[in-house]
Amino acid sequence: MSAPRPQPGILEITPYVGGASKVAGVENVIKLSSNENPSGPSPRAVEALKASAAELHRYPSTDHASLRQALGAHHGLDPARIFCGVGSDEVLMLLCQAYAGPGDEVIYSEYGFSLYPICALSVGAVPVAAKETERTVDVDQILSKVTSRTKIVFVANPNNPTGTMIGDEAIARLIAGLPEDVLIVLDGAYAEFVDGFDGGASFVEKHANVVMTRTFSKLYGLGGLRVGWGYGSADIIGVLNRIRQPFNLSAPALAAAEAALGDTEWVAETLAENVRLRTWLADALDKVGVPSDPSHANFILARFKDAAEAAACDAFLRQHGLIVRPMGSYNLNHTLRITIGTEDACIRVAETVATFKAQGA
Numbered sequence: 001m002s003a004p005r006p007q008p009g010i011l012e013i014t015p016y017v018g019g020a021s022k023v024a025g026v027e028n029v030i031k032l033s034s035n036e037n038p039s040g041p042s043p044r045a046v047e048a049l050k051a052s053a054a055e056l057h058r059y060p061s062t063d064h065a066s067l068r069q070a071l072g073a074h075h076g077l078d079p080a081r082i083f084c085g086v087g088s089d090e091v092l093m094l095l096c097q098a099y100a101g102p103g104d105e106v107i108y109s110e111y112g113f114s115l116y117p118i119c120a121l122s123v124g125a126v127p128v129a130a131k132e133t134e135r136t137v138d139v140d141q142i143l144s145k146v147t148s149r150t151k152i153v154f155v156a157n158p159n160n161p162t163g164t165m166i167g168d169e170a171i172a173r174l175i176a177g178l179p180e181d182v183l184i185v186l187d188g189a190y191a192e193f194v195d196g197f198d199g200g201a202s203f204v205e206k207h208a209n210v211v212m213t214r215t216f217s218k219l220y221g222l223g224g225l226r227v228g229w230g231y232g233s234a235d236i237i238g239v240l241n242r243i244r245q246p247f248n249l250s251a252p253a254l255a256a257a258e259a260a261l262g263d264t265e266w267v268a269e270t271l272a273e274n275v276r277l278r279t280w281l282a283d284a285l286d287k288v289g290v291p292s293d294p295s296h297a298n299f300i301l302a303r304f305k306d307a308a309e310a311a312a313c314d315a316f317l318r319q320h321g322l323i324v325r326p327m328g329s330y331n332l333n334h335t336l337r338i339t340i341g342t343e344d345a346c347i348r349v350a351e352t353v354a355t356f357k358a359q360g361a
Protein backbone atom coordinates (compact mmCIF):
# COMPACT_ATOMS: atom_id res chain seq x y z
CA MET A 1 0.00 0.00 0.00
CA SER A 2 1.31 3.40 -0.81
CA ALA A 3 0.10 6.67 0.64
CA PRO A 4 0.69 10.34 -0.14
CA ARG A 5 4.06 11.41 1.22
CA PRO A 6 4.82 14.96 2.37
CA GLN A 7 7.84 16.87 1.11
CA PRO A 8 11.17 16.00 2.78
CA GLY A 9 11.73 17.71 6.13
CA ILE A 10 8.10 18.21 7.04
CA LEU A 11 7.78 15.15 9.28
CA GLU A 12 10.91 16.26 11.17
CA ILE A 13 9.07 19.33 12.40
CA THR A 14 8.03 19.36 16.03
CA PRO A 15 4.89 21.49 15.84
CA TYR A 16 5.11 24.86 17.60
CA VAL A 17 3.35 24.96 20.96
CA GLY A 18 2.07 28.32 22.18
CA GLY A 19 2.17 29.50 25.77
CA ALA A 20 -0.36 27.78 28.04
CA SER A 21 -3.36 29.80 29.23
CA LYS A 22 -5.11 27.38 31.61
CA VAL A 23 -4.31 25.37 34.72
CA ALA A 24 -6.74 22.55 35.53
CA GLY A 25 -8.60 23.30 38.73
CA VAL A 26 -7.20 26.81 39.19
CA GLU A 27 -9.35 29.86 38.47
CA ASN A 28 -8.35 33.43 37.64
CA VAL A 29 -4.98 32.46 36.25
CA ILE A 30 -2.56 35.10 35.04
CA LYS A 31 -0.97 34.25 31.71
CA LEU A 32 2.65 35.34 31.50
CA SER A 33 3.70 32.78 28.92
CA SER A 34 3.37 34.51 25.53
CA ASN A 35 4.90 37.98 25.92
CA GLU A 36 1.52 39.63 25.46
CA ASN A 37 0.86 43.24 26.44
CA PRO A 38 -0.62 43.19 29.98
CA SER A 39 -2.65 46.36 29.27
CA GLY A 40 -4.45 44.65 26.39
CA PRO A 41 -4.90 46.29 23.00
CA SER A 42 -5.00 50.03 22.45
CA PRO A 43 -8.60 51.33 22.90
CA ARG A 44 -8.24 52.98 19.50
CA ALA A 45 -7.49 49.61 17.89
CA VAL A 46 -10.61 48.14 19.50
CA GLU A 47 -12.72 51.01 18.15
CA ALA A 48 -11.33 50.58 14.65
CA LEU A 49 -12.00 46.86 14.83
CA LYS A 50 -15.63 47.42 15.83
CA ALA A 51 -16.11 50.00 13.10
CA SER A 52 -14.88 47.54 10.50
CA ALA A 53 -17.63 45.03 11.39
CA ALA A 54 -20.25 46.63 9.13
CA GLU A 55 -18.03 46.09 6.11
CA LEU A 56 -17.24 42.42 6.63
CA HIS A 57 -18.86 41.49 3.30
CA ARG A 58 -16.09 43.40 1.48
CA TYR A 59 -12.77 41.86 0.57
CA PRO A 60 -9.83 43.59 2.22
CA SER A 61 -7.30 45.60 0.23
CA THR A 62 -4.72 43.46 -1.52
CA ASP A 63 -1.96 46.06 -1.39
CA HIS A 64 -2.21 47.07 2.29
CA ALA A 65 -1.46 50.59 1.06
CA SER A 66 -3.00 52.44 3.99
CA LEU A 67 -1.13 50.48 6.67
CA ARG A 68 2.13 50.61 4.68
CA GLN A 69 1.82 54.39 4.33
CA ALA A 70 1.21 54.72 8.06
CA LEU A 71 4.16 52.47 8.90
CA GLY A 72 6.41 54.33 6.49
CA ALA A 73 5.49 57.69 7.99
CA HIS A 74 5.82 56.41 11.57
CA HIS A 75 9.23 54.80 11.12
CA GLY A 76 10.67 56.98 8.35
CA LEU A 77 10.75 54.09 5.85
CA ASP A 78 9.86 53.72 2.17
CA PRO A 79 6.26 52.37 2.14
CA ALA A 80 6.90 50.72 -1.24
CA ARG A 81 9.41 48.39 0.42
CA ILE A 82 7.18 47.39 3.33
CA PHE A 83 5.49 43.98 3.19
CA CYS A 84 2.55 43.08 5.44
CA GLY A 85 2.03 39.52 6.67
CA VAL A 86 -0.25 37.46 8.88
CA GLY A 87 1.95 38.07 11.88
CA SER A 88 5.67 38.32 11.32
CA ASP A 89 5.50 34.51 11.41
CA GLU A 90 4.11 34.61 7.87
CA VAL A 91 6.90 36.91 6.72
CA LEU A 92 9.51 34.52 8.17
CA MET A 93 7.80 31.52 6.51
CA LEU A 94 7.55 33.23 3.11
CA LEU A 95 11.20 34.28 3.25
CA CYS A 96 12.17 30.64 3.75
CA GLN A 97 9.81 29.50 1.02
CA ALA A 98 11.29 32.01 -1.41
CA TYR A 99 14.98 31.78 -0.56
CA ALA A 100 15.69 28.24 0.71
CA GLY A 101 14.88 24.75 -0.50
CA PRO A 102 15.92 21.10 -0.29
CA GLY A 103 19.60 20.72 0.57
CA ASP A 104 20.06 24.36 1.54
CA GLU A 105 21.11 25.45 5.02
CA VAL A 106 19.44 27.99 7.27
CA ILE A 107 21.46 29.27 10.23
CA TYR A 108 19.95 30.46 13.49
CA SER A 109 21.46 30.98 16.93
CA GLU A 110 20.97 28.14 19.40
CA TYR A 111 18.48 29.97 21.63
CA GLY A 112 16.89 31.80 18.71
CA PHE A 113 13.14 31.83 18.20
CA SER A 114 11.90 28.25 17.66
CA LEU A 115 10.01 29.13 14.50
CA TYR A 116 13.27 29.46 12.51
CA PRO A 117 14.06 25.73 12.35
CA ILE A 118 10.37 25.04 11.67
CA CYS A 119 10.44 27.42 8.67
CA ALA A 120 13.64 25.82 7.37
CA LEU A 121 12.33 22.25 7.65
CA SER A 122 9.01 23.19 6.06
CA VAL A 123 10.82 23.98 2.80
CA GLY A 124 13.16 20.97 2.97
CA ALA A 125 16.17 23.01 4.11
CA VAL A 126 18.49 22.02 6.96
CA PRO A 127 18.35 24.17 10.11
CA VAL A 128 21.86 24.79 11.48
CA ALA A 129 22.20 26.06 15.06
CA ALA A 130 25.14 28.33 15.97
CA LYS A 131 26.33 28.39 19.60
CA GLU A 132 25.66 31.46 21.71
CA THR A 133 27.98 32.94 24.33
CA GLU A 134 26.44 33.72 27.72
CA ARG A 135 22.97 33.39 26.16
CA THR A 136 23.80 36.06 23.60
CA VAL A 137 24.08 35.79 19.81
CA ASP A 138 27.71 35.16 18.83
CA VAL A 139 28.57 36.53 15.38
CA ASP A 140 31.76 34.46 15.07
CA GLN A 141 29.86 31.26 15.84
CA ILE A 142 27.32 32.10 13.14
CA LEU A 143 30.04 32.88 10.60
CA SER A 144 31.80 29.61 11.44
CA LYS A 145 28.68 27.71 10.32
CA VAL A 146 28.52 29.26 6.85
CA THR A 147 28.97 26.87 3.91
CA SER A 148 28.31 27.12 0.18
CA ARG A 149 24.80 25.80 0.97
CA THR A 150 23.91 28.60 3.43
CA LYS A 151 20.93 30.61 2.16
CA ILE A 152 19.48 32.41 5.17
CA VAL A 153 20.67 33.61 8.60
CA PHE A 154 18.02 34.46 11.21
CA VAL A 155 18.86 36.74 14.13
CA ALA A 156 16.23 37.95 16.60
CA ASN A 157 17.40 41.22 18.14
CA PRO A 158 16.49 41.52 20.99
CA ASN A 159 16.27 37.74 21.16
CA ASN A 160 13.39 35.66 22.46
CA PRO A 161 13.65 33.81 24.91
CA THR A 162 16.91 35.26 26.27
CA GLY A 163 16.00 38.97 26.16
CA THR A 164 19.60 39.81 25.25
CA MET A 165 20.63 41.81 22.21
CA ILE A 166 23.69 42.58 20.11
CA GLY A 167 24.77 46.06 19.00
CA ASP A 168 25.03 47.63 15.57
CA GLU A 169 28.74 46.91 15.46
CA ALA A 170 28.13 43.18 15.79
CA ILE A 171 25.38 43.26 13.15
CA ALA A 172 27.69 45.14 10.79
CA ARG A 173 30.36 42.50 11.35
CA LEU A 174 27.84 39.72 10.64
CA ILE A 175 26.78 41.34 7.37
CA ALA A 176 30.39 41.99 6.32
CA GLY A 177 31.32 38.37 7.04
CA LEU A 178 28.54 36.81 4.97
CA PRO A 179 28.47 36.32 1.20
CA GLU A 180 26.17 38.86 -0.47
CA ASP A 181 23.85 36.13 -1.71
CA VAL A 182 23.00 35.01 1.82
CA LEU A 183 19.78 36.55 3.13
CA ILE A 184 20.05 38.03 6.63
CA VAL A 185 16.78 38.32 8.52
CA LEU A 186 16.84 40.71 11.47
CA ASP A 187 13.75 39.79 13.50
CA GLY A 188 12.69 42.91 15.38
CA ALA A 189 9.64 41.50 17.17
CA TYR A 190 10.83 43.32 20.33
CA ALA A 191 12.59 46.28 18.69
CA GLU A 192 10.00 48.78 19.96
CA PHE A 193 10.99 47.97 23.54
CA VAL A 194 14.50 49.32 22.96
CA ASP A 195 14.65 53.10 23.19
CA GLY A 196 16.01 54.64 20.00
CA PHE A 197 16.55 51.31 18.20
CA ASP A 198 15.45 51.10 14.56
CA GLY A 199 15.23 47.30 14.54
CA GLY A 200 17.92 47.12 11.89
CA ALA A 201 16.20 49.34 9.30
CA SER A 202 19.41 51.26 8.61
CA PHE A 203 21.10 48.00 7.56
CA VAL A 204 18.23 47.28 5.17
CA GLU A 205 18.87 50.67 3.53
CA LYS A 206 22.55 49.82 3.02
CA HIS A 207 22.47 46.12 2.13
CA ALA A 208 20.28 44.40 -0.48
CA ASN A 209 20.53 41.08 1.39
CA VAL A 210 19.12 42.30 4.73
CA VAL A 211 15.44 42.10 5.69
CA MET A 212 13.90 43.36 8.92
CA THR A 213 10.70 41.84 10.35
CA ARG A 214 8.39 43.50 12.88
CA THR A 215 5.09 42.73 14.57
CA PHE A 216 1.97 44.21 16.14
CA SER A 217 1.74 41.21 18.48
CA LYS A 218 4.02 42.30 21.29
CA LEU A 219 4.17 46.02 22.16
CA TYR A 220 0.95 46.82 20.29
CA GLY A 221 -1.02 44.07 22.02
CA LEU A 222 -2.60 42.66 18.85
CA GLY A 223 -1.35 39.06 18.92
CA GLY A 224 -4.91 37.83 18.42
CA LEU A 225 -5.27 39.67 15.12
CA ARG A 226 -2.06 38.49 13.40
CA VAL A 227 -0.37 41.51 11.84
CA GLY A 228 3.33 41.68 11.11
CA TRP A 229 5.48 43.28 8.48
CA GLY A 230 8.85 43.21 6.82
CA TYR A 231 11.17 45.78 5.27
CA GLY A 232 13.64 44.95 2.54
CA SER A 233 14.93 45.69 -0.94
CA ALA A 234 12.42 46.24 -3.74
CA ASP A 235 13.49 42.90 -5.21
CA ILE A 236 12.88 40.90 -2.05
CA ILE A 237 9.55 42.62 -1.33
CA GLY A 238 8.54 41.93 -4.94
CA VAL A 239 9.31 38.25 -4.44
CA LEU A 240 7.24 38.06 -1.24
CA ASN A 241 4.31 39.79 -2.93
CA ARG A 242 4.36 37.17 -5.68
CA ILE A 243 3.98 34.21 -3.33
CA ARG A 244 1.69 35.50 -0.59
CA GLN A 245 -2.06 35.09 -0.62
CA PRO A 246 -3.59 38.20 -2.24
CA PHE A 247 -5.90 38.74 0.73
CA ASN A 248 -3.56 37.57 3.48
CA LEU A 249 -4.58 40.25 6.00
CA SER A 250 -8.22 40.76 6.98
CA ALA A 251 -9.80 44.21 6.82
CA PRO A 252 -10.39 44.36 10.60
CA ALA A 253 -6.77 43.44 11.24
CA LEU A 254 -5.47 46.13 8.88
CA ALA A 255 -7.75 48.76 10.42
CA ALA A 256 -6.90 47.88 14.02
CA ALA A 257 -3.16 47.80 13.38
CA GLU A 258 -3.20 51.23 11.77
CA ALA A 259 -5.20 52.66 14.67
CA ALA A 260 -2.83 51.10 17.22
CA LEU A 261 0.16 52.62 15.47
CA GLY A 262 -1.39 56.07 15.86
CA ASP A 263 -2.03 55.69 19.60
CA THR A 264 1.36 57.05 20.58
CA GLU A 265 0.29 58.08 24.08
CA TRP A 266 -0.86 54.56 24.92
CA VAL A 267 2.38 53.16 23.48
CA ALA A 268 4.50 55.52 25.59
CA GLU A 269 2.66 54.53 28.78
CA THR A 270 3.02 50.85 27.99
CA LEU A 271 6.76 51.20 27.38
CA ALA A 272 7.37 53.13 30.58
CA GLU A 273 5.48 50.54 32.63
CA ASN A 274 7.39 47.72 30.99
CA VAL A 275 10.77 49.21 31.87
CA ARG A 276 9.74 50.04 35.43
CA LEU A 277 8.23 46.63 36.20
CA ARG A 278 10.93 44.68 34.36
CA THR A 279 13.63 46.27 36.49
CA TRP A 280 11.59 45.75 39.63
CA LEU A 281 10.84 42.08 38.93
CA ALA A 282 14.41 41.23 37.87
CA ASP A 283 15.74 42.80 41.10
CA ALA A 284 13.14 41.08 43.27
CA LEU A 285 13.96 37.66 41.80
CA ASP A 286 17.69 38.28 41.94
CA LYS A 287 17.41 39.00 45.67
CA VAL A 288 16.00 35.51 46.27
CA GLY A 289 18.68 33.81 44.21
CA VAL A 290 17.02 33.77 40.78
CA PRO A 291 19.19 35.85 38.43
CA SER A 292 18.44 36.89 34.85
CA ASP A 293 20.35 38.66 32.09
CA PRO A 294 19.47 42.34 31.58
CA SER A 295 16.44 42.12 29.29
CA HIS A 296 15.72 44.42 26.35
CA ALA A 297 12.21 43.10 25.81
CA ASN A 298 8.92 42.54 27.70
CA PHE A 299 10.00 39.39 29.52
CA ILE A 300 12.88 38.09 31.59
CA LEU A 301 14.56 34.72 31.45
CA ALA A 302 14.84 33.64 35.09
CA ARG A 303 17.64 31.17 35.85
CA PHE A 304 17.37 28.44 38.47
CA LYS A 305 19.98 26.09 39.98
CA ASP A 306 19.03 23.29 37.63
CA ALA A 307 16.23 21.83 35.52
CA ALA A 308 14.60 20.17 38.54
CA GLU A 309 14.37 23.43 40.47
CA ALA A 310 12.98 25.29 37.44
CA ALA A 311 10.35 22.60 36.89
CA ALA A 312 9.39 22.61 40.58
CA CYS A 313 9.08 26.40 40.60
CA ASP A 314 7.01 26.28 37.40
CA ALA A 315 4.61 23.80 39.06
CA PHE A 316 4.48 25.94 42.22
CA LEU A 317 3.66 29.06 40.18
CA ARG A 318 0.91 27.18 38.34
CA GLN A 319 -0.67 26.03 41.59
CA HIS A 320 -0.80 29.70 42.48
CA GLY A 321 -2.44 30.64 39.20
CA LEU A 322 0.66 32.03 37.47
CA ILE A 323 1.52 30.61 34.07
CA VAL A 324 5.05 31.26 32.83
CA ARG A 325 6.96 29.55 30.01
CA PRO A 326 9.20 26.53 30.66
CA MET A 327 12.11 26.51 28.23
CA GLY A 328 12.91 22.83 27.78
CA SER A 329 12.29 23.06 24.04
CA TYR A 330 15.12 25.61 23.84
CA ASN A 331 17.66 23.51 25.76
CA LEU A 332 17.32 26.02 28.57
CA ASN A 333 15.48 23.78 30.98
CA HIS A 334 17.00 25.44 34.04
CA THR A 335 15.16 28.65 33.13
CA LEU A 336 11.63 30.04 33.03
CA ARG A 337 10.63 32.88 30.73
CA ILE A 338 8.35 35.31 32.51
CA THR A 339 6.42 37.98 30.62
CA ILE A 340 6.29 41.36 32.38
CA GLY A 341 2.66 41.58 33.46
CA THR A 342 0.71 44.23 35.34
CA GLU A 343 2.12 45.55 38.61
CA ASP A 344 -0.12 43.14 40.53
CA ALA A 345 1.06 40.21 38.44
CA CYS A 346 4.73 41.10 38.93
CA ILE A 347 4.27 41.36 42.68
CA ARG A 348 2.51 37.99 42.75
CA VAL A 349 5.31 36.37 40.74
CA ALA A 350 8.00 37.84 42.99
CA GLU A 351 6.21 36.76 46.18
CA THR A 352 5.46 33.29 44.88
CA VAL A 353 9.03 32.63 43.71
CA ALA A 354 10.33 33.97 47.04
CA THR A 355 8.03 31.56 48.93
CA PHE A 356 9.17 28.70 46.71
CA LYS A 357 12.85 29.48 47.30
CA ALA A 358 12.32 29.83 51.07
CA GLN A 359 10.68 26.39 51.20
CA GLY A 360 13.48 24.75 49.28
CA ALA A 361 16.32 26.33 51.21
Ligand SMILES: *Cc1c(COP(=O)(O)O)cnc(C)c1O
Nearest residue numbers: 087088089113160189215217228
Ligand atom coordinates in the same frame (compact mmCIF):
# COMPACT_ATOMS: atom_id res chain seq x y z
C1 LIG B 1 6.48 36.68 18.89
C2 LIG B 1 7.61 36.61 17.98
C3 LIG B 1 7.46 36.63 16.58
C4 LIG B 1 6.17 36.45 15.86
O1 LIG B 1 5.17 37.25 16.11
P1 LIG B 1 3.88 37.31 15.23
O2 LIG B 1 2.78 37.24 16.22
O3 LIG B 1 3.84 36.19 14.24
O4 LIG B 1 4.00 38.62 14.55
C5 LIG B 1 8.57 36.64 15.78
N1 LIG B 1 9.81 36.60 16.31
C6 LIG B 1 10.00 36.57 17.62
C7 LIG B 1 11.39 36.53 18.12
C8 LIG B 1 8.92 36.55 18.50
O5 LIG B 1 9.12 36.46 19.81
